[in-house]
Amino acid sequence: MTLVRTERLQRLALVVSQGWFDDDPRHHLWSSTLRSVGWRVVEVEVVDEPPGFYVLIGADLCGDRLTVKVDRSAVLIDDSIPVVTSTGRFIRSSDAVVVGGLAIVKSMGFVPCLIVANDLYAGRGAVREWPDSTVVYDAHESFVASLDMLDTQPMSTDERRYWMAAEREVMLDSSVNVTVSPGLASYHEQIIGVKSRVVPNFYPRIVGRTSEESRSGPVRFVFVGRVDPYRRIECLIGSWDVNPSVATLDVYIPDGPGRRSLERLAVAGPGRARFRDAVNPAMIIDTVASYDVGVIPYDYPHPYSEASPNKFGEYLAAGVAVMANRQGFTTDVIEGFGLGEIFDWRDEQSFDLAVQRLSARDHVMEIRRRVKHAFESELNWDVAVRAVIAELEMACPFDGPDDARTTAYVVKHRERFSPTVALRSWVIRTALRTVRRSSVARSLVSGLLSLITRVRRLS
Numbered sequence: 133m134t135l136v137r138t139e140r141l142q143r144l145a146l147v148v149s150q151g152w153f154d155d156d157p158r159h160h161l162w163s164s165t166l167r168s169v170g171w172r173v174v175e176v177e178v179v180d181e182p183p184g185f186y187v188l189i190g191a192d193l194c195g196d197r198l199t200v201k202v203d204r205s206a207v208l209i210d211d212s213i214p215v216v217t218s219t220g221r222f223i224r225s226s227d228a229v230v231v232g233g234l235a236i237v238k239s240m241g242f243v244p245c246l247i248v249a250n251d252l253y254a255g256r257g258a259v260r261e262w263p264d265s266t267v268v269y270d271a272h273e274s275f276v277a278s279l280d281m282l283d284t285q286p287m288s289t290d291e292r293r294y295w296m297a298a299e300r301e302v303m304l305d306s307s308v309n310v311t312v313s314p315g316l317a318s319y320h321e322q323i324i325g326v327k328s329r330v331v332p333n334f335y336p337r338i339v340g341r342t343s344e345e346s347r348s349g350p351v352r353f354v355f356v357g358r359v360d361p362y363r364r365i366e367c368l369i370g371s372w373d374v375n376p377s378v379a380t381l382d383v384y385i386p387d388g389p390g391r392r393s394l395e396r397l398a399v400a401g402p403g404r405a406r407f408r409d410a411v412n413p414a415m416i417i418d419t420v421a422s423y424d425v426g427v428i429p430y431d432y433p434h435p436y437s438e439a440s441p442n443k444f445g446e447y448l449a450a451g452v453a454v455m456a457n458r459q460g461f462t463t464d465v466i467e468g469f470g471l472g473e474i475f476d477w478r479d480e481q482s483f484d485l486a487v488q489r490l491s492a493r494d495h496v497m498e499i500r501r502r503v504k505h506a507f508e509s510e511l512n513w514d515v516a517v518r519a520v521i522a523e524l525e526m527a528c529p530f531d532g533p534d535d536a537r538t539t540a541y542v543v544k545h546r547e548r549f550s551p552t553v554a555l556r557s558w559v560i561r562t563a564l565r566t567v568r569r570s571s572v573a574r575s576l577v578s579g580l581l582s583l584i585t586r587v588r589r590l591s
Contacts, residue, residue, distance in 0.1 A: 143528060145171040145246040146237070148254040150230045153177040153197065157413070157442065158272070158333060161513050162248045163196075169521060171246065178233035178254070180204045180226070188557055189547035191236050198242075200233040205557040206547075207232045216288035219279065223287075223295065231257040238262065241541030245528050251275070252295070255302035266527050268520070269306035271328065273316055273439050275299050281436055283361055300324040308523060313461035315438030329520050332440040332461070335449040336513045341421035342451035342504055351491045353381040353455070354423040356416055357443055359390025362436075364457065364477060368429040369398050371483050372405050379491040381427070384419070386410040420450035424500065425490050428456035431477055437461075448507045453499040455486050469506040472499055 147163045149156065153175050163173045175197045182203035183190035189207075191200040207228040215221045234257030248268045249258040252275040258267050272278075276295050279287065287295075303309045303326040310329050311317050317328040359365055365385070372381050383405050385391045391407065398405050411419045420426055426447035432439065438460040447454050454472035456462045466472050473486035490496050509515075 143171050143246065144242070144244045145173045145248065146176050146242065146244045146258075147173060147248045147250070148176045148178070148234065148258060149250050150178055150226070150253045152179060156250070157335070158270070159250060161336065161517070162250075162270070164336075165513070165517055165521060166246070166248075169525065174198055174242065174244075176200065176234075176237060178202065178230045178257075180229050182206070182557065183546070186548050186551070187546050189232075189236065189545075191233075191240060191545040193240075193541075193543040198237065200236055200545075202229045202233045202236075203557050204229055205560040214288075214290040214294050216291055217285045219282075219284045219287050220291040222284075223279070223291070227253050227256065230254055231260065234258065234261050236545055239542075240545055246524065249302075249306075252299055252302060255306065256298065259302055259305040263305070266308075266524065267306040268308045268310060268524070269302050270310045270331075271299070271303070271316075271320070272312055274311075274319060274323075274435055277319075277435050281361060281432065296324065300326065303328075307527060308520060310520060312440035313438045314464075315460045316435060319435040319438065329523075331513075331516045331520060332445065332511075333442050334440075334445045334507075334511055334513045334516050335417070337508055339417055340449050340451065340504070340507055340512075341417055342500070348493075350377055351379045351425060351493060351496055352423040353379055353425045353427055353487075353490075354384070354420055354452075355381070355427045355429070356384040356411065356420060356446070359385060359388070359394065362430060362432045364429040364431045365394060366397060367431075367477055368427060369394050369405050372398075372487075373484075374404070374487060374491070376404050379487060381405045382408050382423070384408045384411055416446050417450045420447060420452055423450075423452055424496050425453045425455055425472065426450065428454065428459075428462060429477075430459060431457050432459065434460075445513075448503060448511050451500055451504045451507070453490060453496050453503060455490055465511065469511070470499065470502050471506060472503075 145166050147159060147166070149159045153159050159175070163175050166173050173196060177197070178200045180203070181201045182188045183201045188203035189201070191198060204225050207225065209224060209228050213224045213227070215224055230253035234254070238261040244262060244265050246266045246268070247258045247262060248270060249255040250270045251272060255267070255269040276287070276292055303320070303324060308329060309326060310331050311320060312330070312332050314330055317330050320326060320328050355365065355368060357363065369383070383394070385394065385407065395407055426443070428441060428443055430441065440461050444454065444462050454466055456466060456472070456474060458474050458476045463474050466474060473489055475482040475486040477483070
């Protein structure tokens with residue numbers, strides 16, 4: 133039975149994520165900010181997961197959260213999208229999941245005045261389904277460049293060309309384009325030819341924390357994060373060689389092969405880093421606030437070197453000094469506001485010198501005071517997003533209660549499939565899950581697909 137809810141709404145805004153909404157705090161920042169200025173917000177998450185064995189596509193509205201589950205093997209693939217590599221094949225099916233999911237949202241009766249589309253798949257779905265709505269395309273970084281950071285088969289020239297053109301099309305069709313740093317905004321303008329507003333991954337003033345400043349004991353350094361390519365955590369562990377009476381390093385990393393490898397490195401090397409269990413993302417700022425210095429060892433190639441790491445925003449909100457490897461955006465902010473020390477992995481001595489300078493108690497206390505002032509005055513989400521919200525208020529003026537309108541929409545959607553299709557979907561989904569979780573399996577599949585591609589070209 134179809135359930136329909138009818139109520140009087142203020143201006144309706146959809147904040148759309150490709151994947152679970154709670155996985156990125158930026159999604160919540162958009163929805164909470166829009167609510168604070170009078171929007172009625174529905175948070176839409178489109179995930180690659182079937183609602184049931186026979187029900188491969190479904191959507192459920194619970195409060196202000198609309199969860200759309202779409203099985204990857206049940207979507208309609210756009211054959212016009214070029215596919216050469218395993219990465220390109222995965223991107224094409226991921227695009228079909230999100231674009232198809234947003235088509236379901238539209239069929240449920242949602243007609244938003246405003247859509248905040250996070251990342252490219254969501255942007256493509258938004259501009260296709262609601263061409264008359266105001267669309268904010270939040271690119272975060274750069275779609276193609278972000279995929280280059282993954283441990284997967286590199287995309288082909290044709291695939292890269294297609295997806296760069298796809299992002300350009302979304303940016304041209306969107307009312308407002310947003311990215312996370314001036315460097316990435318310049319990159320978009322040079323490569324894609326479209327300007328973007330800058331909203332870094334900062335946090336609201338209200339979440340700011342400052343722990344009691346210790347005037348004695350070792351200076352407490354901390355790193356919180358995952359073991360991913362280009363993060364150079366192994367360099368951090370291998371380079372840490374400090375008397376624990378002077379400074380300590382705590383590393384919060386999820387359990388797994390990556391952490392165990394780092395633990396072996398710490399035992400074999402000169403360092404005395406201490407490993408801690410991963411913390412809930414909601415507790416990162418509170419956890420970091422009990423330290424003195426947050427470390428960002430990342431060493432990404434351009435243009436991803438211009439990214440605004442969530443970790444940086446969390447360190448600022450926690451009120452700690454920051455020590456970071458030289459990267460575009462973080463270096464500019466740290467040096468511009470005097471928030472800590474910059475080192476360079478290509479200079480063997482710079483890391484040790486940065487640690488020495490930040491191990492001076494009086495010096496690090498002064499830096500922490502500067503961090504607190506900079507966060508409260510400028511380096512926060514409230515300030516960063518202000519210009520975009522002002523632009524949206526002009527594009528979508530709100531006249532008060534008279535602007536409300538009666539809207540009806542479906543709150544449940546289900547699509548059932550035959551036993552044959554459901555079984556085939558289960559087999560494919562199980563195989564994909566195995567490949568994603570195993571680097572060996574990924575390499576084997578990637579090699580096989582490359583071989584098939586070469587055979588096809590020769591034939």
